[in-house]
Amino acid sequence: MSRxxxxxxxxxxxxxxxxxxxxxxxxxxxxxLLFICLLVAPSAAQTNPSPAFPAPVxxxxxxxxxxxxxxxxxxxxxxxxxxxxxxxxxxxxxSSVEVGIELVSRQVTSSExxxxxxxxxxxxxxxxxxxxxxxxxxxxxxxLSDWTKMHCxxxxxxxxxxxxxxxxxxxxxxxxxxxxxxxxxxxxxxAKWPLETRPTLVQLVQSAQQPVVHHKALQYLAGSGxxxxxxxxxxxxxxxxxxxxxxxxxKEYGLLILRRRWGAEVLxxxxxxxxxxxxxxxxxxxxxxxxxxxxxxxGRTILTNxxxxxxxxxxxxxxxxxxxxxx
Numbered sequence: 073m074s075r076x077x078x079x080x081x082x083x084x085x086x087x088x089x090x091x092x093x094x095x096x097x098x099x100x101x102x103x104x105l106l107f108i109c110l111l112v113a114p115s116a117a118q119t120n121p122s123p124a125f126p127a128p129v130x131x132x133x134x135x136x137x138x139x140x141x142x143x144x145x146x147x148x149x150x151x152x153x154x155x156x157x158x159x160x161x162x163x164x165x166x167s168s169v170e171v172g173i174e175l176v177s178r179q180v181t182s183s184e185x186x187x188x189x190x191x192x193x194x195x196x197x198x199x200x201x202x203x204x205x206x207x208x209x210x211x212x213x214x215x216l217s218d219w220t221k222m223h224c225x226x227x228x229x230x231x232x233x234x235x236x237x238x239x240x241x242x243x244x245x246x247x248x249x250x251x252x253x254x255x256x257x258x259x260x261x262x263a264k265w266p267l268e269t270r271p272t273l274v275q276l277v278q279s280a281q282q283p284v285v286h287h288k289a290l291q292y293l294a295g296s297g298x299x300x301x302x303x304x305x306x307x308x309x310x311x312x313x314x315x316x317x318x319x320x321x322x323k324e325y326g327l328l329i330l331r332r333r334w335g336a337e338v339l340x341x342x343x344x345x346x347x348x349x350x351x352x353x354x355x356x357x358x359x360x361x362x363x364x365x366x367x368x369x370x371g372r373t374i375l376t377n378x379x380x381x382x383x384x385x386x387x388x389x390x391x392x393x394x395x396x397x398x399x
Contacts, residue, residue: 133160135167139175139186146183158189169194169202176209184220191224194231203231211239218250225256237265241272251282258285262292270296277308279316286322294329302334306341309355320354327355331362339370346378349386356386364393 133141138161145154161168172190175181187210194206210216210224225232225240232240243249243257258276262269269292276289290308293301309326311317330338345351345359363371372394379390 135161135164135171139168139171142189143175143181143183143186146185146189154185161189161193165193165196165198166202169198169206173202173205173209176206176213179213179215184217187216187220188223191227195227200231203228204233204235207232207236211236211243218253222250222253222256225253225260229260232260232264234265237261237268241269244272245275247281251284254285255288258288258292266296274304277304280318281322283319283321283325286318287325290322290326290329294333302330302337305330306338309341310344320352323355324358327358327362331366336368336370339368339374343374343378346374346386346390347381349383353385357389360389360393 138157142154142157142161145151145157169190172186172193176187176190181187191206191210194203207224207228211221221243240257240261244254244261246254258269258272262273273289273293276285277293281289290305293304305326308318309323309330317323327338327342330341342359342363345355360375363375375390375394379387379394382390
Protein backbone atom coordinates (compact mmCIF):
# COMPACT_ATOMS: atom_id res chain seq x y z
CA MET A 73 0.00 0.00 0.00
CA SER A 74 1.54 3.25 -1.22
CA ARG A 75 2.20 6.02 1.17
CA UNK A 76 0.95 9.49 0.31
CA UNK A 77 3.49 12.21 0.76
CA UNK A 78 2.69 14.39 3.63
CA UNK A 79 2.16 18.10 3.32
CA UNK A 80 5.62 18.98 4.65
CA UNK A 81 7.39 16.84 2.05
CA UNK A 82 5.38 18.34 -0.81
CA UNK A 83 6.11 21.84 0.42
CA UNK A 84 9.86 21.13 0.57
CA UNK A 85 9.88 19.87 -3.02
CA UNK A 86 8.14 23.00 -4.23
CA UNK A 87 10.55 25.21 -2.35
CA UNK A 88 13.58 23.32 -3.65
CA UNK A 89 12.32 23.59 -7.24
CA UNK A 90 11.85 27.35 -6.88
CA UNK A 91 15.35 27.73 -5.53
CA UNK A 92 16.83 25.77 -8.44
CA UNK A 93 14.92 27.84 -10.96
CA UNK A 94 16.04 31.07 -9.33
CA UNK A 95 19.64 29.84 -9.35
CA UNK A 96 19.42 28.95 -13.07
CA UNK A 97 17.96 32.35 -13.89
CA UNK A 98 20.76 34.04 -12.00
CA UNK A 99 23.36 31.97 -13.89
CA UNK A 100 21.77 32.82 -17.20
CA UNK A 101 21.76 36.51 -16.36
CA UNK A 102 25.39 36.37 -15.27
CA UNK A 103 26.38 34.53 -18.46
CA UNK A 104 24.59 37.12 -20.59
CA LEU A 105 26.37 39.94 -18.81
CA LEU A 106 29.75 38.31 -19.34
CA PHE A 107 28.99 37.84 -23.07
CA ILE A 108 28.06 41.48 -23.48
CA CYS A 109 31.27 42.49 -21.73
CA LEU A 110 33.27 40.34 -24.11
CA LEU A 111 31.63 41.99 -27.12
CA VAL A 112 32.12 45.50 -25.81
CA ALA A 113 35.65 44.99 -24.53
CA PRO A 114 37.44 44.90 -27.97
CA SER A 115 35.55 47.96 -29.14
CA ALA A 116 36.42 49.84 -25.98
CA ALA A 117 40.04 48.78 -26.32
CA GLN A 118 40.14 50.20 -29.84
CA THR A 119 38.42 53.41 -28.77
CA ASN A 120 40.66 53.95 -25.77
CA PRO A 121 43.90 52.11 -26.39
CA SER A 122 46.19 51.54 -23.50
CA PRO A 123 49.21 53.89 -23.38
CA ALA A 124 51.47 50.89 -23.05
CA PHE A 125 50.30 49.45 -26.40
CA PRO A 126 49.68 52.27 -28.93
CA ALA A 127 47.66 51.50 -32.06
CA PRO A 128 49.86 50.71 -35.12
CA VAL A 129 50.20 53.50 -37.72
CA UNK A 130 50.27 52.63 -41.45
CA UNK A 131 53.32 54.46 -42.77
CA UNK A 132 53.14 55.92 -46.32
CA UNK A 133 55.42 53.92 -48.66
CA UNK A 134 58.45 55.85 -49.83
CA UNK A 135 58.86 57.01 -53.43
CA UNK A 136 61.07 54.10 -54.43
CA UNK A 137 58.59 51.54 -53.14
CA UNK A 138 55.77 53.30 -54.96
CA UNK A 139 57.76 53.58 -58.19
CA UNK A 140 58.63 49.88 -58.15
CA UNK A 141 55.01 49.09 -57.42
CA UNK A 142 53.92 51.28 -60.33
CA UNK A 143 56.38 49.55 -62.63
CA UNK A 144 55.12 46.12 -61.61
CA UNK A 145 51.47 47.05 -62.07
CA UNK A 146 52.11 48.60 -65.47
CA UNK A 147 54.08 45.54 -66.54
CA UNK A 148 51.11 43.39 -65.53
CA UNK A 149 48.67 45.69 -67.38
CA UNK A 150 46.83 46.53 -64.14
CA UNK A 151 46.32 50.10 -65.20
CA UNK A 152 43.59 51.11 -62.78
CA UNK A 153 45.68 50.13 -59.78
CA UNK A 154 48.73 51.73 -61.38
CA UNK A 155 46.82 55.01 -61.72
CA UNK A 156 46.19 55.07 -57.96
CA UNK A 157 49.89 54.55 -57.28
CA UNK A 158 50.76 57.29 -59.76
CA UNK A 159 48.51 59.73 -57.90
CA UNK A 160 50.47 58.94 -54.73
CA UNK A 161 53.72 59.67 -56.55
CA UNK A 162 52.37 63.07 -57.58
CA UNK A 163 52.31 64.10 -53.92
CA UNK A 164 56.11 64.20 -53.89
CA UNK A 165 57.07 64.83 -57.51
CA UNK A 166 60.72 65.77 -56.98
CA SER A 167 61.63 62.69 -54.96
CA SER A 168 59.57 60.50 -57.32
CA VAL A 169 61.43 61.87 -60.34
CA GLU A 170 64.79 61.32 -58.63
CA VAL A 171 63.89 57.69 -57.98
CA GLY A 172 62.62 57.33 -61.54
CA ILE A 173 65.90 58.65 -62.95
CA GLU A 174 67.81 56.11 -60.87
CA LEU A 175 65.64 53.20 -62.07
CA VAL A 176 65.80 54.30 -65.71
CA SER A 177 69.57 54.77 -65.59
CA ARG A 178 70.01 51.31 -64.06
CA GLN A 179 67.49 49.90 -66.57
CA VAL A 180 65.53 48.37 -63.71
CA THR A 181 62.12 49.30 -65.12
CA SER A 182 60.21 46.51 -66.84
CA SER A 183 57.67 48.71 -68.61
CA GLU A 184 58.32 51.69 -70.87
CA UNK A 185 55.11 53.14 -69.50
CA UNK A 186 57.04 53.68 -66.27
CA UNK A 187 59.59 55.79 -68.13
CA UNK A 188 56.79 57.84 -69.66
CA UNK A 189 55.28 58.28 -66.22
CA UNK A 190 58.59 59.69 -64.97
CA UNK A 191 58.65 62.15 -67.88
CA UNK A 192 55.08 63.21 -67.11
CA UNK A 193 55.89 63.67 -63.42
CA UNK A 194 58.88 65.84 -64.36
CA UNK A 195 56.76 68.13 -66.53
CA UNK A 196 55.23 70.05 -63.59
CA UNK A 197 56.69 71.69 -60.48
CA UNK A 198 60.11 70.08 -60.76
CA UNK A 199 63.48 71.90 -60.71
CA UNK A 200 65.13 72.44 -64.10
CA UNK A 201 68.11 70.28 -63.19
CA UNK A 202 65.80 67.31 -62.66
CA UNK A 203 64.27 67.81 -66.12
CA UNK A 204 67.77 67.83 -67.59
CA UNK A 205 68.58 64.63 -65.72
CA UNK A 206 65.47 62.91 -67.04
CA UNK A 207 66.31 63.85 -70.64
CA UNK A 208 69.88 62.63 -70.20
CA UNK A 209 68.56 59.36 -68.78
CA UNK A 210 66.02 58.75 -71.55
CA UNK A 211 67.19 60.12 -74.90
CA UNK A 212 70.54 58.29 -75.30
CA UNK A 213 69.32 54.80 -74.34
CA UNK A 214 68.96 52.61 -77.44
CA UNK A 215 66.74 50.12 -75.60
CA LEU A 216 63.95 52.67 -75.23
CA SER A 217 61.49 52.98 -78.10
CA ASP A 218 61.14 56.04 -80.29
CA TRP A 219 57.64 56.56 -78.95
CA THR A 220 58.92 56.83 -75.39
CA LYS A 221 61.61 59.30 -76.43
CA MET A 222 59.04 61.32 -78.37
CA HIS A 223 56.78 61.38 -75.30
CA CYS A 224 59.68 62.64 -73.20
CA UNK A 225 60.53 65.40 -75.69
CA UNK A 226 56.92 66.51 -75.99
CA UNK A 227 56.35 66.56 -72.23
CA UNK A 228 59.59 68.30 -71.30
CA UNK A 229 59.89 70.77 -74.19
CA UNK A 230 59.97 73.80 -71.92
CA UNK A 231 62.93 72.39 -70.01
CA UNK A 232 65.09 71.47 -73.02
CA UNK A 233 68.14 73.73 -73.17
CA UNK A 234 70.87 74.24 -75.76
CA UNK A 235 72.86 71.28 -74.48
CA UNK A 236 70.32 69.03 -76.25
CA UNK A 237 70.27 70.93 -79.56
CA UNK A 238 72.71 68.72 -81.45
CA UNK A 239 71.07 65.58 -80.10
CA UNK A 240 67.66 66.71 -81.30
CA UNK A 241 68.97 67.61 -84.74
CA UNK A 242 70.65 64.21 -84.94
CA UNK A 243 67.38 62.47 -84.11
CA UNK A 244 65.62 64.54 -86.78
CA UNK A 245 67.97 63.34 -89.52
CA UNK A 246 68.12 59.63 -88.69
CA UNK A 247 66.14 57.92 -91.44
CA UNK A 248 65.52 54.74 -89.43
CA UNK A 249 63.74 56.64 -86.65
CA UNK A 250 59.98 56.81 -86.30
CA UNK A 251 58.88 59.92 -88.23
CA UNK A 252 56.86 61.14 -85.23
CA UNK A 253 60.02 61.24 -83.11
CA UNK A 254 61.91 63.01 -85.89
CA UNK A 255 59.20 65.64 -86.21
CA UNK A 256 59.04 66.21 -82.44
CA UNK A 257 62.81 66.73 -82.32
CA UNK A 258 62.71 68.99 -85.39
CA UNK A 259 59.83 71.05 -84.02
CA UNK A 260 61.57 71.78 -80.72
CA UNK A 261 64.91 72.54 -82.37
CA UNK A 262 63.35 74.86 -84.94
CA ALA A 263 61.34 76.70 -82.29
CA LYS A 264 64.31 77.24 -79.96
CA TRP A 265 67.22 77.61 -82.40
CA PRO A 266 65.88 78.50 -85.88
CA LEU A 267 69.18 79.70 -87.32
CA GLU A 268 71.09 76.61 -86.22
CA THR A 269 68.27 74.36 -87.46
CA ARG A 270 68.18 75.86 -90.97
CA PRO A 271 70.94 73.64 -92.44
CA THR A 272 69.16 70.56 -91.10
CA LEU A 273 65.90 71.64 -92.76
CA VAL A 274 67.69 72.13 -96.07
CA GLN A 275 69.33 68.72 -95.70
CA LEU A 276 65.96 67.08 -95.03
CA VAL A 277 64.38 68.73 -98.07
CA GLN A 278 67.25 67.74 -100.34
CA SER A 279 67.31 64.09 -99.28
CA ALA A 280 64.94 61.16 -99.64
CA GLN A 281 62.65 61.16 -96.62
CA GLN A 282 59.21 60.08 -95.51
CA PRO A 283 56.59 62.48 -96.90
CA VAL A 284 55.59 63.67 -93.44
CA VAL A 285 59.19 64.66 -92.68
CA HIS A 286 59.41 66.48 -96.01
CA HIS A 287 56.20 68.29 -95.14
CA LYS A 288 57.53 69.58 -91.84
CA ALA A 289 60.89 70.60 -93.27
CA LEU A 290 59.18 72.50 -96.09
CA GLN A 291 56.72 74.07 -93.65
CA TYR A 292 59.44 75.28 -91.29
CA LEU A 293 61.54 76.61 -94.16
CA ALA A 294 58.61 78.50 -95.64
CA GLY A 295 57.70 79.81 -92.21
CA SER A 296 61.12 81.38 -91.79
CA GLY A 297 60.16 84.14 -94.23
CA UNK A 298 63.58 84.15 -95.90
CA UNK A 299 63.41 85.00 -99.60
CA UNK A 300 66.08 82.47 -100.51
CA UNK A 301 63.72 79.68 -99.49
CA UNK A 302 61.60 80.13 -102.63
CA UNK A 303 64.18 78.82 -105.11
CA UNK A 304 65.10 76.04 -102.69
CA UNK A 305 61.53 74.71 -102.61
CA UNK A 306 61.21 75.19 -106.36
CA UNK A 307 64.30 73.06 -106.86
CA UNK A 308 62.81 70.41 -104.62
CA UNK A 309 59.56 70.34 -106.61
CA UNK A 310 61.44 70.16 -109.91
CA UNK A 311 63.93 67.57 -108.70
CA UNK A 312 63.52 64.22 -110.49
CA UNK A 313 66.44 62.34 -109.03
CA UNK A 314 64.89 59.19 -107.53
CA UNK A 315 67.42 59.22 -104.69
CA UNK A 316 66.64 62.77 -103.55
CA UNK A 317 63.36 63.82 -105.16
CA UNK A 318 60.96 62.66 -102.47
CA UNK A 319 57.47 61.39 -103.22
CA UNK A 320 54.79 62.91 -105.42
CA UNK A 321 52.86 63.67 -102.23
CA UNK A 322 55.80 65.68 -100.91
CA LYS A 323 56.00 67.62 -104.17
CA GLU A 324 52.29 68.35 -104.03
CA TYR A 325 52.76 69.73 -100.55
CA GLY A 326 55.68 71.79 -101.80
CA LEU A 327 53.47 73.29 -104.49
CA LEU A 328 50.82 74.16 -101.92
CA ILE A 329 53.39 75.95 -99.79
CA LEU A 330 54.78 77.83 -102.77
CA ARG A 331 51.35 78.94 -103.91
CA ARG A 332 50.15 80.04 -100.48
CA ARG A 333 53.38 81.66 -99.43
CA TRP A 334 54.52 83.40 -102.60
CA GLY A 335 51.44 83.65 -104.80
CA ALA A 336 52.10 85.00 -108.30
CA GLU A 337 55.83 84.36 -108.00
CA VAL A 338 55.26 80.63 -108.54
CA LEU A 339 53.10 80.97 -111.66
CA UNK A 340 56.08 80.35 -114.00
CA UNK A 341 56.80 77.13 -112.12
CA UNK A 342 53.19 75.98 -112.51
CA UNK A 343 53.31 76.83 -116.20
CA UNK A 344 56.48 74.75 -116.65
CA UNK A 345 54.90 71.74 -114.97
CA UNK A 346 51.83 71.80 -117.25
CA UNK A 347 53.97 72.14 -120.36
CA UNK A 348 55.96 69.00 -119.52
CA UNK A 349 53.89 65.84 -120.03
CA UNK A 350 56.49 63.72 -118.26
CA UNK A 351 55.41 64.99 -114.87
CA UNK A 352 53.40 62.54 -112.76
CA UNK A 353 49.64 63.02 -113.04
CA UNK A 354 49.44 63.78 -109.28
CA UNK A 355 51.72 66.80 -109.72
CA UNK A 356 49.89 68.10 -112.78
CA UNK A 357 46.50 67.62 -111.11
CA UNK A 358 47.70 69.61 -108.10
CA UNK A 359 49.00 72.33 -110.44
CA UNK A 360 45.67 72.55 -112.25
CA UNK A 361 43.86 72.66 -108.92
CA UNK A 362 46.02 75.54 -107.70
CA UNK A 363 45.42 77.50 -110.89
CA UNK A 364 41.70 76.75 -110.89
CA UNK A 365 41.23 78.18 -107.43
CA UNK A 366 43.65 81.03 -107.92
CA UNK A 367 42.49 84.62 -107.87
CA UNK A 368 45.76 85.79 -109.40
CA UNK A 369 45.84 87.25 -112.90
CA UNK A 370 47.48 84.90 -115.37
CA GLY A 371 46.03 81.63 -114.07
CA ARG A 372 43.54 81.28 -116.93
CA THR A 373 46.20 82.18 -119.49
CA ILE A 374 48.49 79.42 -118.20
CA LEU A 375 45.70 76.84 -118.42
CA THR A 376 44.63 78.00 -121.88
CA ASN A 377 48.17 77.85 -123.26
CA UNK A 378 48.80 74.45 -121.69
CA UNK A 379 45.64 73.06 -123.27
CA UNK A 380 46.97 73.62 -126.79
CA UNK A 381 49.68 70.98 -126.53
CA UNK A 382 48.20 68.83 -123.77
CA UNK A 383 47.31 65.16 -124.12
CA UNK A 384 43.67 64.12 -124.22
CA UNK A 385 43.53 63.25 -120.53
CA UNK A 386 45.25 66.45 -119.43
CA UNK A 387 43.12 68.54 -121.80
CA UNK A 388 39.97 67.11 -120.25
CA UNK A 389 41.12 68.09 -116.77
CA UNK A 390 42.12 71.58 -117.98
CA UNK A 391 38.71 72.09 -119.64
CA UNK A 392 36.98 71.22 -116.38
CA UNK A 393 39.20 73.68 -114.52
CA UNK A 394 38.73 76.51 -117.01
CA UNK A 395 35.05 76.69 -116.19
CA UNK A 396 35.97 77.58 -112.64
CA UNK A 397 38.75 80.10 -113.34
CA UNK A 398 37.63 83.71 -113.17
CA UNK A 399 38.42 85.80 -116.21
